[in-house]
Amino acid sequence: MNQNEGVGKTTTTINLGHALALAGKRVTVLDMDPQGHVAIAYGLDKKQAGLDHVLLDDRAIGDVAIMARENLEVVLAGEYLADYENVLEGGASRGYKLRLAIENSALKERDFVLIDCSSASGLLGINALFAADEVMMPISSNYLSLQGLSKMMRIFKRAEALSGRSIKLWLVSTRMNLHRRLAHEVRRRVLTCFPGRVLKTVIRENYALAEALGFGKTIFDYKQASTGAEDYQALAQDLLLGRIA
Numbered sequence: 321m322n323q324n325e326g327v328g329k330t331t332t333t334i335n336l337g338h339a340l341a342l343a344g345k346r347v348t349v350l351d352m353d354p355q356g357h358v359a360i361a362y363g364l365d366k367k368q369a370g371l372d373h374v375l376l377d378d379r380a381i382g383d384v385a386i387m388a389r390e391n392l393e394v395v396l397a398g399e400y401l402a403d404y405e406n407v408l409e410g411g412a413s414r415g416y417k418l419r420l421a422i423e424n425s426a427l428k429e430r431d432f433v434l435i436d437c438s439s440a441s442g443l444l445g446i447n448a449l450f451a452a453d454e455v456m457m458p459i460s461s462n463y464l465s466l467q468g469l470s471k472m473m474r475i476f477k478r479a480e481a482l483s484g485r486s487i488k489l490w491l492v493s494t495r496m497n498l499h500r501r502l503a504h505e506v507r508r509r510v511l512t513c514f515p516g517r518v519l520k521t522v523i524r525e526n527y528a529l530a531e532a533l534g535f536g537k538t539i540f541d542y543k544q545a546s547t548g549a550e551d552y553q554a555l556a557q558d559l560l561l562g563r564i565a
């Protein structure tokens with residue numbers, strides 16, 4: 321999750337999901353962004369039913385889950401997910417719909433459930449926060465990311481207060497150009513502000529990551545020998561081994 325657009329949320333979700341699946345973990349990716357980019361990234365038909373039917377029509381998650389790769393299950397956004405932002409009936413319970421759907425599914429038995437969020441901070445984002453045990457925020461290497469981060473932290477703290485639970489926060493540096501001084505400066509600041517919360521691996525800017533998306537492939541389908549594949553594999557290991565910067 322991150323309120324800034326284009327920081328690598330979807331790229332991280334789909335590639336980290338595939339990296340964990342390739343490491344033998346059982347993974348489910350949920351697309352909570354109405355743009356439906358997860359479908360495109362995995363080469364799936366965006367028009368298939370998904371979380372839209374789960375949230376709007378009380379369909380079971382298991383009914384709309386699709387196997388995208390070995391060990392990797394996906395629940396797409398679906399065509400109507402944006403409509404959930406306008407649901408008025410249900411009061412405060414509207415924020416817990418995803419959490420309930422997950423509790424009533426087999427997802428508890430998965431090793432990892434990754435939720436890709438949109439850049440908006442509406443009801444869909446709240447549903448994701450109330451459902452999650454941990455939040456990963458990709459931080460790209462420019463000054464606007466630091467601004468976005470403080471806005472994001474307010475939303476995050478509010479969700480913790482409203483739900484009465486603490487949510488573990490992880491930050492990950494994305495789209496890093498190692499030759500830019502600014503990129504290192506942004507990472508240094510993030511490390512200073514969030515000691516112990518920044519994952520060790522830095523995701524470098526790698527054009528193959530952007531190309532893969534256009535072919536409906538993850539970086540592991542598209543180009544094993546790339547810094548993108550190397551970095552997302554390392555990020556998966558950070559999660560498995562608890563490696564921080």
Ligand SMILES: Nc1ncnc2c1ncn2[C@@H]1O[C@H](COP(=O)(O)OP(=O)(O)O)[C@@H](O)[C@H]1O
Pocket residue numbers: 324325326327328329330331332357439494495496523524525526527528529530531533
């Ligand atoms: N590490 C990276 N190197 C190169 N391009 C990247 C990288 N991460 C993301 N991109 C590209 O940047 C664009 C935005 O990334 P995306 O993951 O869709 O961001 P978000 O989901 O946060 O809006 C996409 O075209 C994607 O392919």
Ligand SMILES: [Mg+2]
Pocket residue numbers: 329330331353357437438
């Ligand atoms: Mg996205």
